[in-house]
Amino acid sequence: MIIQTPDWVKHAVFYQIFPDRFAQSSRLAKPDNLEPWDTPPSPSGYKGGDLLGVVEQLDYLERLGVTAVYFTPIFQSACNHRYHTHDYYQVDPLLGGNAALHELLEAAHQRNMKVVLDGVFNHASRGFFYFNDILENGPSSPWLNWFTIQSWPLSAYDGTRIANYLAWGNNRALPKFNTDNPQVREYLMQVAEYWLRQGIDGWRLDVPFEIHTPGFWEEFRRRVKAINPEAYIVGEVWWDSRQWLQGDQFDGVMNYLFTESVIAFTVGERVVSELVADRSYDPIPALNAEAYADKIDWLLQLYPWEIQLTQLNLLDSHDTARLINIAGGDAAGVHLATLLLMTFPGAPSIFYGDEIGLRGNQDPDCRRTFPWEHPETWDQAVLAYHTDLIKLRHNHPALRTGRYQRLYAADGVYAFARSNAAETLLIAVNVAEQPRDVQIAVDAFAPGHSLKEVARVYGEGNVTSADTQLMISLPPRAGLVLRDGA
Secondary structure, three states, X not given: OOOOOOHHHHOOOEEEEOHHHHXXXXXXXXXXXXXXXXXXXXXXXXXXXXXHHHHHOHHHHHHHOOOEEEEOOXXXXXXXXXXXXXXXXXXXXXXXXHHHHHHHHHHHHHOOOEEEEEEOOOEOOOOOHHHHHHHHHHHHOOOHHHEOEOOOOOXXXXXOOOOOEOEHHHOOOOEEEOOOOHHHHHHHHHHHHHHHHOOOOEEEEOOHHHOOOOOHHHHHHHHHHHHOOOOEEEEOOOOOOHHHOOOOOOOEEEOHHHHHHHHHHHOHHHOOHHHOOOOOXXXXXXXXXXXXXXXXHHHHHHOOHHHHOOOEEEOOOOOOOOHHHHOOOOHHHHHHHHHHHHOOOOEEEEEOOHHHOOOOOOOOHHHOOOOOOOHHHOOHHHHHHHHHHHHHHHHOOHHHHOXXXXXXXXXXXXXXXXXXXXXXXXXXXXXXXXXXXXXXEOOOOOOOOOEEEEEEEOOOOEEEEOXXXXXXXXOOOEEEEEEEOO
């Protein structure tokens, strides 16, 4: 089977936006009962971010180097995170409705920026029309087979009783679709097709592993790609995803296997255990350089190369604490992790605000508002290195699609090469608390080629070369990038 994935994803830098918390536009009238923008977020409160606010900040994203935006759900919902969908054909009025999405798509596409939406197709909400009809009419509802009802009367709100219908995570607010019902399946396929025809560039699929209907995701891919062969299909799967990544279902997944490995290596023993304890990834225990190298070698062999190039790589998200919090404030560890993110195969994704040092523990704290009115709170050093590393990736095609070669792994130092026919880059990272002098075989480089430094993370490093060896002196908690200069 020939595997085909969207070419643009291989060259993209993503930015993940939680719409209620990113930006507000004065062009949209707001209801009265919103939480003040600058106060800590609560589980159920709304801040009033909207899509027109995103439009007004596209210049900022463009300066940062972002080429694609992934939005957590935007459809009508009675929940600030909008995973409780009421209407799959209506953008939430707090976000500006369908007109705001169309304006956003036009403005983004004018900047050659892609837009990927969150598809919540495993479950809906109690306010979703078909389920609401069941609540109103009980066994007389014509839509009973759209869900799995186990007994009567339904217990949709009474927390003292067992929810007697299938729901995601046994959360009665999220009734699970019966995707074995052909009508439900067709409804969801048509939703996906509709928004592609409206101009979106792909779907991020929420908990797709919960849908077990045979052939569902294969059909989803066929119908999506029939409308736009370059549409991106990326699943939220936190673990080994081979069953979905054979070329007939998804183009990639949110690469939490990469996430956990990078955090365990660059942050190591500093990981705040309580911030990762109940998540579906394992940044504990710490990985030394050798173990990290082995984990990366394993990961890069797990899926076909065409799939590796369209994985969605990330350090944190709306479902995790911010990395700076996980790292216990270890700025060097976050910087080194970002270097590895920006030089790894697949599309890097930045969770909004990470680039200015925005902090946050687990949900809802990780979903703080972006402090547009308080730029004095931005960590300018963090913004600068994000901008520089994104530019580095854009400037060097080998970092996007070049082959990956492990070069060195010992004593806290990991080094690898990314190379194509035109260039080779060497990336070296020292996570140790002491300086390291290492010798690296230079068989990745052609004989007689010189190396030029193109990026540095902390401190002054020295590089000298011989015919067969490269000698690198790395300060503690530091990294650098070298390019074949011939």
